[in-house]
Amino acid sequence: MAANRFHDILGTVGRTPIVRINKLAPARVNVFAKVEAFNPMGxxxxxxxxxxIEDAERRGALKPGQTVIEATSGNTGIGLAMVCAVKGFPLVVTMAENFSVERRRxxxxxxxxxxxxxAALKGSGMLAKAVELAQAHGWFLCRQFENxxxxDMHTRTTAPExxxxxxxxxxxYFVTGYGTGGTLKGVARVLRQARPDTRIVVCEPDNSPILGSGLPQPRAADGTPGESHPAFRPHLMQGWSPDFIPKLTQDAITAHWIDRVLPINGADAVRRAKELAQQEGIFAGISAGATLAGALQIAEEAPDGATILCMLPDTGERYLSTPLFEGIGIDMTQEELAISRSTPGARFDAAAPPPPAAPAQQPVAPPVSKDVEAFVEALLADAAQPVVLFALEWCxxxxxxxKLFATLGVPYRSVDLDSxxxxxxxxxxxxxxxxxxxxxxxxxxxxxVGGQxxxxxxxxxxxxxxxRLQAMLKAQGVACDExxxxxxxxxxxxxxxPR
Known part of the structure; x- marks a missing residue:
């Protein structure tokens, strides 16, 4: 295709920018971030x-029209939903209930x-459910944690970039977190070969030091995690560090590609994500704030002139219902109210201006035609459609x-006056x-309802x-879920x- 023209949205995956961190990083070192929010689904x-998905298609493991299933904290599911929409595969995802609602929507x-x-079953619970559903229905299970x-995708794309x-x-320094371990393994093996002097730093939550504990991961006979890791604790970084060590992460450990494991505090992750937005203009999520916190910690220790690259995994938009946006209100603050009150117009606390004086001769509204009156009468008298909503399309x-009628399962006729x-x-x-x-x-x-x-x-x-509405509907013979x-x-x- 021509430059910057693509056959479909999948052609825009990858080639994300690397951006210098200027205000938050010490001037004596160079800190850069790879902003993965520039991928099409963020x-x-x-x-x-x-x-x-493309690997499974090539191998014949995924047949045309077959349902795809995967366990996900959200971002993988969102990416899979995009790919499956383009390629025509039905998708089912399993997700623990405590992950942000924006993702499931x-x-x-x-x-x-x-x-x-x-939520009590943690990441291993949603993974077990995905396996159970795949086996029961013959669906293709992505197995992102060991696939x-x-x-390989990161070896082919992220690392060369x-x-x-x-x-x-x-x-x-290359600083990253780990979720599935795909970025870690795929990039680390390339850097070890092409840039052996680059130190690979892996971040994880300080209250859930799975890698830092040094304890082995309990595994089932097939190599999948048999149970939660004993060092796991719930943490703020959605998408980071599940309650087990994924096989891909274990591969990087076994190959000795990790030079340092860095514990990151959850509050620091949130603070750095906010600073990233408000001082660098980069809108990213909690896990990105955590990775940046790790990179800035390395920056304080690194020699002058050192270059540090950290991964920012996702956008901040899918964290609106999480602690990242705690304290970010929808109502005006006192400071904003003061700004509003600094001028007289368009204020909530000011009296409405008096209406303009009536013109000498009021414009006369056009008469209502008899057929319109008859139309309304006929609508309201129609016993076959007792519920009538006179509405505006986008009000x-x-x-x-x-939404009320949909919730109750009420059939109705909508007359959209602005259509x-x-x-x-x-x-x-x-x-x-x-x-x-x-x-x-x-x-x-x-x-x-019934002409009333x-x-x-x-x-x-x-x-x-x-x-009372349900009673009125029942009296008119209108079905609804009482x-x-x-x-x-x-x-x-x-x-x-209400708030």
């Missing part, structure tokens, strides 16, 4: 996903099915009512005038919470939900 695991948005496992195609970026220059409050269907001759505006004359309200949405107006968004949500408990706050637009 993480280094896009490389793994593409490598594993992204995977489902890309078409994957997400099966949650109890050589994972490490690093070598090319530092050709003819020093590269004293958040209208969507709240739609192209109702724009001609201002038909939508005329319908709105008919509704206003009937209900005394000009607001939208307007909800009717029940209100707008909040009134409808409140009726559902009290169970066992669903409705929490109106959860259905309102995000900016209005």
């Amino acid at each position: 993480s280094v695991k896009d490389r793994l996903a593409l490598g594993v 992204m995977m489902r948005f890309l078409g994957a099915k997400v099966v949650l496992t109890p 050589e195609a994972n490490a 690093i070598l090319a970026a530092f050709e003819g220059e020093r590269l004293d 958040e409050f209208c969507w709240s009512v739609r 192209t269907e109702y724009q001609r001759d201002d038909r939508g505006g005329q319908i709105r005038a008919v509704l206003a004359a009937r209900t005394g309200k000009r607001t939208i949405p307007q909800v009717f 107006w029940i209100g707008g968004c909040t009134e409808t949500l409140d009726l559902a919470k009290e169970g 066992g669903v408990r409705v929490e109106p706050g959860a259905l309102l637009p995000a900016w209005l939900q």
Whole structure:
């Protein structure tokens, strides 16, 4: 294909930039970061996903139309969802329930099915579930923690990118974490051959020192982890350090490619991720903050002129519901309120300006046609479709009512007054005038059940919470799930939900 033109999105995986860290690093050394958020789905695991699937296709291990399954903390699943969407494979992922909700929503948005496992069972639990499902249904299991195609992808792509970026220059330290061990093994074996003087530093959570403990990993007969590592403890770095030593990581240990294991504090990881965003303009996740914390620790010890490269595995967008965003509010702070109050306009605490004086002659609204009045009457009298929602296509409050009906399984007719269907001759505006004359309200949405107006968004949500809406529906012969408990706050637009 032509330069910067690709056959599909998979052609954009890899070739991520290496960026100098300027403000956070000591001036006497050179600290660089490989920003894997530039992959199409925002993480280094896009490389793994593409490598594993294409390898399985080449070997015939993955047949056309076969379901792919994998255990993941999120990033691998997101990458696999992208690859499987392009290649036409159904995807099921298993994921512990305590990983960030953004990840499971992204995977489902890309078409994957997400099966949650109890948090108490940790990473080994979600892995065991994936194995169980693969065996039961004949699905292709990616086995990212021991699949050589994972490490091979980094040997073919990540490592050469690093070598090319530092050709003819020093590269004293390569700092990385480990999740599957694919980046570690795939890059380390190339650096050992091409740059034997480069020291390879592996970071892990200080409260979960699996590698640092020196204790062996219990394994089943097939080499997979038989149980959690005895040194594992829950930690903040999602995607880093599962509760076992993956085979690919063990391979790097056995080959003596790791020069140092560096423990990283969770609070330092969060702090460095925030500093990375606010001082370097690089938006990355907690594991990236942890790796940067390790690189900066090395920088303090390194000789003058040393060059350090660290891996930043993913973007910060999939950490919105985690401690990384603790204290990052959605309401204005006192400082922001002070800025707002420094000028008189568009303030929440200021009185609304007086309405403009009425013109001498008010414009006359066009008369409502008889056929529009008849149309509304017919809609509300239609016993075959007792629930009618008069709405706007993209109004958040209208969507709240739609979500309510979807939650309860209620069939309804939606009349979207701003849609192209109702724009001609201002038909939508005329319908709105008919509704206003009937209900005394000009607001939208307007909800009717059996020809009876029940209100707008909040009134409808409140009726559902009290169970009165369900009773009205039952009286009209409308099916609904009466066992669903409705929490109106959860259905309102995000900016209005109770906090």
